[in-house]
Amino acid sequence: MRFAYFALSLFFAMLMPLRLAAFEIEDSIFYPATDGLVTLQIISTADANVFEPIILEFQQNNPTINIQYVIASSTELMKAIHEEAAVFDLAISSAMDLQTKLANDGFAQTYTSNATETLPGWAIWRDQIFAFTQEPAVLIISDAAFAGMTPPETREDLISLLRDNPEIFDGRIGTYDVRISGAGYLFATQDSRNSDSYWRLTEVMGRLNAQLYGGSGDMIRDVASGELALAYNVVGSYASSRLAEFPDLRIVRFSDYVNVMLRTALIPKNAENPVEAGLMIDFLAELNQRPELTELTSLPPINPAQLRENSAARPIRLGPGLLVFLDRLKKQNFLKNWVSSMEQE
Amino acid sequence: MIFGQKTNSIRRRLIVQLSLIAAILSFAFYLIVRVVAETAATETQDNILAASATSIADALYSERGLVNLELPYSALSMLGSISQDRVFYRIIVDGETLTGYGDLPQPASPIAADPVFSTFVFRGEEVRSVAITRPVSSGGQAVNTTTIVAQTRLGLATISSRISATAAAVGFGFFLFAIGLSLLAAQSALSPLRRMTQSIQRRGPHDLSPVKAALPSELVPLVGALNNFMNRLRSSLAQSEDFVAEAAHRVRTPLAIVRTRAEIALRGMEKPSDKKALREMIRAVDESSRSAGQLLDHAMVTFRTDNLLAKNFDLGELTRDTCEHLSPTAGLKDISLLLEIPDKPYPFVGDPILLQNALRNILDNAIKYSPADSEIIIKLTRDKTTEISFGDQGRGFGAADLGGLTKRFSRGENVADIVGSGLGLTIADVVARAHQGHILIRSNPEGSGACVSLILP
Numbered sequence A: 001m002r003f004a005y006f007a008l009s010l011f012f013a014m015l016m017p018l019r020l021a022a023f024e025i026e027d028s029i030f031y032p033a034t035d036g037l038v039t040l041q042i043i044s045t046a047d048a049n050v051f052e053p054i055i056l057e058f059q060q061n062n063p064t065i066n067i068q069y070v071i072a073s074s075t076e077l078m079k080a081i082h083e084e085a086a087v088f089d090l091a092i093s094s095a096m097d098l099q100t101k102l103a104n105d106g107f108a109q110t111y112t113s114n115a116t117e118t119l120p121g122w123a124i125w126r127d128q129i130f131a132f133t134q135e136p137a138v139l140i141i142s143d144a145a146f147a148g149m150t151p152p153e154t155r156e157d158l159i160s161l162l163r164d165n166p167e168i169f170d171g172r173i174g175t176y177d178v179r180i181s182g183a184g185y186l187f188a189t190q191d192s193r194n195s196d197s198y199w200r201l202t203e204v205m206g207r208l209n210a211q212l213y214g215g216s217g218d219m220i221r222d223v224a225s226g227e228l229a230l231a232y233n234v235v236g237s238y239a240s241s242r243l244a245e246f247p248d249l250r251i252v253r254f255s256d257y258v259n260v261m262l263r264t265a266l267i268p269k270n271a272e273n274p275v276e277a278g279l280m281i282d283f284l285a286e287l288n289q290r291p292e293l294t295e296l297t298s299l300p301p302i303n304p305a306q307l308r309e310n311s312a313a314r315p316i317r318l319g320p321g322l323l324v325f326l327d328r329l330k331k332q333n334f335l336k337n338w339v340s341s342m343e344q345e
Numbered sequence B: 001m002i003f004g005q006k007t008n009s010i011r012r013r014l015i016v017q018l019s020l021i022a023a024i025l026s027f028a029f030y031l032i033v034r035v036v037a038e039t040a041a042t043e044t045q046d047n048i049l050a051a052s053a054t055s056i057a058d059a060l061y062s063e064r065g066l067v068n069l070e071l072p073y074s075a076l077s078m079l080g081s082i083s084q085d086r087v088f089y090r091i092i093v094d095g096e097t098l099t100g101y102g103d104l105p106q107p108a109s110p111i112a113a114d115p116v117f118s119t120f121v122f123r124g125e126e127v128r129s130v131a132i133t134r135p136v137s138s139g140g141q142a143v144n145t146t147t148i149v150a151q152t153r154l155g156l157a158t159i160s161s162r163i164s165a166t167a168a169a170v171g172f173g174f175f176l177f178a179i180g181l182s183l184l185a186a187q188s189a190l191s192p193l194r195r196m197t198q199s200i201q202r203r204g205p206h207d208l209s210p211v212k213a214a215l216p217s218e219l220v221p222l223v224g225a226l227n228n229f230m231n232r233l234r235s236s237l238a239q240s241e242d243f244v245a246e247a248a249h250r251v252r253t254p255l256a257i258v259r260t261r262a263e264i265a266l267r268g269m270e271k272p273s274d275k276k277a278l279r280e281m282i283r284a285v286d287e288s289s290r291s292a293g294q295l296l297d298h299a300m301v302t303f304r305t306d307n308l309l310a311k312n313f314d315l316g317e318l319t320r321d322t323c324e325h326l327s328p329t330a331g332l333k334d335i336s337l338l339l340e341i342p343d344k345p346y347p348f349v350g351d352p353i354l355l356q357n358a359l360r361n362i363l364d365n366a367i368k369y370s371p372a373d374s375e376i377i378i379k380l381t382r383d384k385t386t387e388i389s390f391g392d393q394g395r396g397f398g399a400a401d402l403g404g405l406t407k408r409f410s411r412g413e414n415v416a417d418i419v420g421s422g423l424g425l426t427i428a429d430v431v432a433r434a435h436q437g438h439i440l441i442r443s444n445p446e447g448s449g450a451c452v453s454l455i456l457p
Helices: A005-015 A048-061 A074-083 A096-104 A155-164 A182-194 A197-207 A216-224 A236-242 A274-285 A291-297 A304-309 A328-342 B002-006 B010-058 B073-082 B154-201 B217-268 B272-306 B315-332 B352-369 B424-434
Strands: A027-031 A038-044 A065-071 A090-093 A129-142 A173-176 A211-213 A230-235 A249-252 A258-266 A313-315 B060-063 B066-069 B087-093 B096-100 B116-122 B125-138 B141-152 B311-314 B336-340 B347-350 B375-382 B386-391 B438-443 B450-456
Touching: A027 A048, A038 A074, A038 A274, A048 A065, A048 A274, A048 A291, A074 A090, A074 A096, A074 A182, A090 A096, A090 A274, A096 A129, A096 A182, A096 A258, A129 A216, A129 A236, A129 A274, A129 A313, A155 A197, A173 A182, A173 A216, A182 A197, A182 A230, A182 A258, A182 A328, A197 A328, A211 A216, A216 A230, A216 A236, A216 A249, A230 A236, A236 A249, A258 A274, A304 A313, A328 B066, A328 B096, B010 B060, B010 B073, B010 B087, B010 B125, B010 B141, B010 B154, B060 B125, B066 B096, B066 B125, B073 B087, B073 B141, B087 B125, B154 B217, B217 B272, B272 B352, B272 B424, B311 B315, B315 B336, B315 B352, B315 B375, B315 B386, B347 B352, B352 B375, B352 B386, B352 B424, B352 B450, B424 B438, B424 B450
Parallel strands: A038 A065, A038 A090, A173 A211, A173 A230, A258 A313, B336 B375
Antiparallel strands: A027 A065, A090 A258, A129 A230, A129 A249, A129 A258, B060 B066, B087 B096, B087 B141, B116 B125, B125 B141, B311 B347, B375 B386, B386 B450, B438 B450
């Protein structure tokens, strides 16, 4: 999915001569509205094919709003807004920690509406960050590789399983490379906070020559093809959207705990169209009233009842706690530990 | 002037002053609660900030000669658990920023054993910050580290505005309640005054006895002064009555002597003109003597009604006695007194001397205003009330105001040729009222003349 960004930045330079697009983008798509009057600039980490149904439905309701949809990785998004003061009306990211830092450091606007007030307390922070999806981190397994074995229910089960069957799993385990993936780092740090078993699991995976990935999509593809027997900490919504495509794929939700990532939106301080951005936030906050979009996008909307039913599900808490793992030394130490666990000789 | 009139009401003044006091107290309450609440909220934030900074400082360690930090998750998450405030931190080792927000200012006095708190504006918002300075052993020597944790005060502002709103509501409620209470207090404080006013208003016109009701101590001087005044008024009234009685008494004796002398002189007179002059003189002396008698009667009546006797006696007998007593006077004018008194007892409780005086004055009046050779009918009837009526055949009252005739020194319009003091009916009236009765004056229903009735319960 990664395009040469040079041509695109050139395109941007022509479009907006003042913007210095030093941050790296993956794609930029313009969605003209039927009676387009203003253009809502969205920077997002979500792929266009995931988000497009939401944009089109939004424009059905708001026919005067064109949308410029810019896709970037979460770190580039952070860079664009935090360091380069790039002008966007809405920043949508799955990296809750970076979004929290943006709001904490004063790069987000406060916004309240009837729609945002319906959000549960854990899905909103400072009236600046608004969660609109709840996406669990899951284990996906290949049915073929697990033939004759009971899928693990907890991380302890998984550790024993891996230890007992190195011949099956050697080189066939996939997980995020937390050094390059924001979501992977978020899941890994939350794991380390939630349970002591995380470091043992990392060591076991390292010993079995785990394959490291930058995104969930590639892991799903490789499990489906049988190249991998399992992939740990895959974003559940991506996996469920591919289930029909790959019948061999199975999703395992652990019963000890399941980290639930919240995809969030915020209005940057220097937004040019904050009113239209607010409309989009209202639309996103009310996604749970549009089951057809949930089906099209596979993005599970905020649903407190569902979380209450599953006591293992733990939505990652928005707030200053997320800043801890962004601390320079903390991150350095964490990655050092992770590398030494993962890459042992 | 209007203001002065307004504050003339003690009740209003009490209410206004109590309300003012309540308003001041309510406002003071509001301020105190606010200050206390804000102090408490600030202290809470300070405590959490200090706990956060301490846990960070505790996590500082030395590794291969360098100070390192394992930032505890709880250090920042605890700050997020009380409010949604922005959080900043900075760790300084030997003057260099180890990690955190490099632009977060250091406290003015960086070397202090205790946490140093300060409030300043950082990145466009007011923050509360704490700094903890402590040495960390690194490579065999101690290096100075400063841990600064700062938090915006949005949560604090929310808490204090909520407490302020509650305090304002409670203060206002307290104020309203106090106004209600001050209305009640004013009412109750002034109720003895109202009771006293009512008890004085209920008194009869001649009641000058001292006020004896139980009184609050503040009213005692006022009532004492009032009693004192009434006492003086009563003694002054008594003095003037005494004076009148004394004067009348003193005038009567010389008058009697003058009359005797005049009668003796009359017998020695030959000339009809001299005789006529002497007779007129005797008549004038008679009238003066009678007036003096009435003045004496009046003084006596006034004295006795103040201390009314309650004696059992027969009204019929009293009336007959009175008529018998006056029949010589009637005889002089050839007036016959016709008594229509049924021969049965009419028991009555009262002062017989007063009543006899009243009856005598009414009858005396009737005789005086009756023409010679006429009749006066005296009737006694009793159904619900007892009525003793005296009907004469005189000239009646003409167009005079009948009610006004019982006033002291008031006389009918058509009596200019007859000498009189105007006290007769007044005496009768005073006596009747002292016995809860009254005098009824009307024209004689049986023919010409007047009819005066004494009506007793």
